[in-house]
Amino acid sequence: MDIKEKLNKYGLAKATEWLRALTAWARRLWIKMLPTLLWVAGKLRWLHPRRYMRILDWYIIKKFIGTYFFAILLIISISIVFDVNENLSKFAQYHAPTKAIIFDYYVNFVPYFANLFSPLFVFIAVIFFTSKLTGNSEIIAMQATGMSFKRLMRPYMFSCMLISAMTYYLGAYIIPHGTVVRQNFETMYKNRKKNNTAENVQLQVGKGVIAYIQHYDDHSKRGFGFCLDKFEDKKLVSHMTATEIQYDTISDSKYHWKANNWKIRELKGLKEHITSGSVKDTVILMEPTDLVYSKGQQETFTSPQLLDYISKQTSRGSGNVVQYEVEYHKRIAMSFASFILTTIGLSLSARKRKGGMGMYLGIGLALSFTYIMLQTVSATFAINAGTPPMLAAWIPNIIFAFIAYFCYRKAPN
Numbered sequence: 001m002d003i004k005e006k007l008n009k010y011g012l013a014k015a016t017e018w019l020r021a022l023t024a025w026a027r028r029l030w031i032k033m034l035p036t037l038l039w040v041a042g043k044l045r046w047l048h049p050r051r052y053m054r055i056l057d058w059y060i061i062k063k064f065i066g067t068y069f070f071a072i073l074l075i076i077s078i079s080i081v082f083d084v085n086e087n088l089s090k091f092a093q094y095h096a097p098t099k100a101i102i103f104d105y106y107v108n109f110v111p112y113f114a115n116l117f118s119p120l121f122v123f124i125a126v127i128f129f130t131s132k133l134t135g136n137s138e139i140i141a142m143q144a145t146g147m148s149f150k151r152l153m154r155p156y157m158f159s160c161m162l163i164s165a166m167t168y169y170l171g172a173y174i175i176p177h178g179t180v181v182r183q184n185f186e187t188m189y190k191n192r193k194k195n196n197t198a199e200n201v202q203l204q205v206g207k208g209v210i211a212y213i214q215h216y217d218d219h220s221k222r223g224f225g226f227c228l229d230k231f232e233d234k235k236l237v238s239h240m241t242a243t244e245i246q247y248d249t250i251s252d253s254k255y256h257w258k259a260n261n262w263k264i265r266e267l268k269g270l271k272e273h274i275t276s277g278s279v280k281d282t283v284i285l286m287e288p289t290d291l292v293y294s295k296g297q298q299e300t301f302t303s304p305q306l307l308d309y310i311s312k313q314t315s316r317g318s319g320n321v322v323q324y325e326v327e328y329h330k331r332i333a334m335s336f337a338s339f340i341l342t343t344i345g346l347s348l349s350a351r352k353r354k355g356g357m358g359m360y361l362g363i364g365l366a367l368s369f370t371y372i373m374l375q376t377v378s379a380t381f382a383i384n385a386g387t388p389p390m391l392a393a394w395i396p397n398i399i400f401a402f403i404a405y406f407c408y409r410k411a412p413n
Helices: 002-008 012-046 055-093 096-118 118-137 138-144 149-189 303-315 322-349 358-384 389-410
Strands: 197-206 208-215 222-232 237-248 257-268 273-284
Touching: 055 096, 055 118, 055 149, 055 273, 096 118, 096 138, 096 149, 118 138, 118 358, 138 149, 138 303, 149 303, 222 389, 237 358, 257 303, 358 389
Parallel strands: none
Antiparallel strands: 197 208, 208 222, 222 237, 237 257, 257 273
């Protein structure tokens, strides 16, 4: 038997024929797709950073980012010194462990306040290093080559994009977890004023289901004077009472409560059916976090948790969701503050002045502090005066956007 017969016997010749046909098909396909691939590659060149960022741009970006972190390190270090001096007596009074002070308090203190005042640090960084560039006549040299002020803003805006993304991600997903640890430390070793009780709580826990608790103690997760009413077509069909309810903290699922000395009245027309007992395990769509509100609680939620909480509380008809809505929108609005304050700072410090930058530096710092103060004032108006939360969070950005545009128009072009 020759080689060809052996190949035909084992089917290898047919497989070789298929492989040759597949190779020829792939070659034809590649030849047809080559012009399309070259066109796509040509378009992708527009997305390459080197097309927009030159050596000078990277020089400014490194200066910007480096000065930004230097400003954070400098100011936060000073803040820590003052905070230690202020709270050292309280730490000693409540016997706070050194490990807890460092890792539970200050490790979470630094990112919280660094992110809170990030727009201020951005502005200080822009004013500081741009004034130095202007004093060394580097800005003049750039503009002498034909670079416009708009082109000069490109590396600044790219740096703002990086800082804004980092600020939003930290504020929305990372810092809330550290805030929980820091607030627990403050409750235990600093002020001990955390709110653990609630009086006369009434909320909607389902469609047509209203729960009422006369007194709730969050420390023991126990409520007293409990009442649960169920309505259908605006008519009361079930009325449950219990002298005490206890939240099941070891259950694998949420919403498990244990009712003690319970009684249920079921109403069907003119008839009434009453059942009662000593202990009853039941599922009620509410949690301890829905009953007790403590100061700064909204800062302990990540942005997805804030959305879920706002949606749940709104469906229940709760009125304490404004501060949560303000916190959610403020995190988004604050990420855009870097662009606004950078435009103001660059416009004020890009021109070389005979009298120096002292007056304009003071103007810029006053504007940045006004921006931070306006954020607090607008949030207070939203909570106490009924201003829409989204509008309250964006009012500082809207006002300072006009100021930034005015400074940009007056900048040296």
